[in-house]
Amino acid sequence: MSEKNSLQDAYKQTKFQVNGHGPRYIQVLKEAFDALDGQLESEMYGKGELIEAFQQNMARILGKEATVFFPSGTMAQQIAMRIWCDRKGVKKVAYHPLCHLEIHEENGLKELHQIESVLLAEKDRVIEFEDVASLSEDVSCVLLELPQREIGGQLPEYETLVKISDYCKEKGIKLHLDGARLFEILPYYEKTADEVCSLFDSVYISFYKGIGGIAGAILAGDQDFIEESKVWKRRHGGDLISLYPYYLSADYYFEQRSGKMGQYYDQARELASYYNECYGVSTLPEVPVSNMFHVHFAAPKEQMEQLLIETCQETGIGLSGHIREVTGTTSYFEVSIGDGYGIIPSEDLKAAIRLLDAKMKKSIR
16 A cells, blocks of 8 residues: 555544545535435436526626536636637637646647747746736737645735736736635635635636535526537536536535635634644645635655554644645645534644644654
């Protein structure tokens, strides 16, 4: 068994787990369907009363004319980029160097749509207004990911978003929101979803991250944009005969959790403060701006795997099931707070953090 699998196994065997909403067992689907009438008629190929009502409700929440449900955010965002590029006749879009489309989609944007990417900002910081204003290449769309996951969930200031939005309108550039974690950032911005979305021409949100559904995404925009995206969804094979396991569970867990994002945000800040008191440990950002952040260690990945395994086994609390290398002497893992954090007895959690602190002092001095 590899060290990586050993940490995953140790994490799964703990009584309490810090991250997310708990294990993604099939029970997640069973719970969502428990109160539903089994005789409800499902949609077919994206058409039907249930899915259309869900899409209309999401359009209302996001403040857009229309939305369409996709089986994946990867499909939704590539299609959004394709539409904006086709309309302007420029096959270039701009986004952060660590954007999901750039590093996690096997060059899908280029290989499937022949769209080139223009990278904005350095890898270790968010996109600022000056990055957009200094674009030297003509692009059809600028994509902003809020929060920027790969650098700890950092966010630009809201005033920066307003300036970028105004500039893009002035220059005829479409602005797209990768809002996979849109609802998680609203407590920090102290804005509603429709206020944030009003700055963007198109918006994508995920239903399996902070919401904790099975899978799926919403793409939102004006009516013409959404009608065109439906054609591309069919071309991509996204019109499954039935999508109801995904959008009905999305609807259920959205109702359960979208109102808890302020709680998750407060708990993330609390946990980050605990980590920042540990020897050789720091968080990025130091004070989280959403329910997620990164925990960095002044120790190599292999060493931290063993310390985390021991902490799991000795306390029954799983701090993380994964850890990644930064350099040969440093490592980190990602935290995303959900329902699981709130059920951990406070003193037990603090004891686990104190144990980690002691192990760090003993191991890396």
